[in-house]
Amino acid sequence: MPKANPVRKKIKIPSKMKWLFCSYDVESLDLKDDKDYIITQTLNYGVWDDLKWLYKAYSEKDIKAVLKNPIRGVWFEKVLNFWTTIFGINLPKKVWDKAIMNISPVSFE
Numbered sequence: 001m002p003k004a005n006p007v008r009k010k011i012k013i014p015s016k017m018k019w020l021f022c023s024y025d026v027e028s029l030d031l032k033d034d035k036d037y038i039i040t041q042t043l044n045y046g047v048w049d050d051l052k053w054l055y056k057a058y059s060e061k062d063i064k065a066v067l068k069n070p071i072r073g074v075w076f077e078k079v080l081n082f083w084t085t086i087f088g089i090n091l092p093k094k095v096w097d098k099a100i101m102n103i104s105p106v107s108f109e
Contacts, residue, residue, distance in 0.1 A: 013053075017046070020046060040071050072098045073098065073100070075101060080096070
């Protein structure tokens with residue numbers, strides 16, 4: 001079993017990134033336990049410096065895994081399209097549709 005990367009273990013979410021996680025206390029977020037949420041928020045809303053931090057905190061394998069199993073209903077369509085294109089990931093239509101944030105009213109007729 002590979003040893004944990006000690007550098008990554010010491011990494012904390014920078015205070016300048018707090019706005020990405022406004023629904024949470026950043027100090028309570030755990031880089032391992034909250035990995036899917038942290039990666040999703042950073043890819044969906046982050047700027048260049050945030051993305052550089054993301055690559056220090058997580059491997060490309062971790063990032064791809066989150067993109068292959070996107071959190072339901074939180075992704076902007078253009079953002080998810082960008083990242084899946086960059087990483088050469090083809091999501092099944094059903095997975096894609098569930099991942100996209102939809103703020104359009106639903107008719108129950």
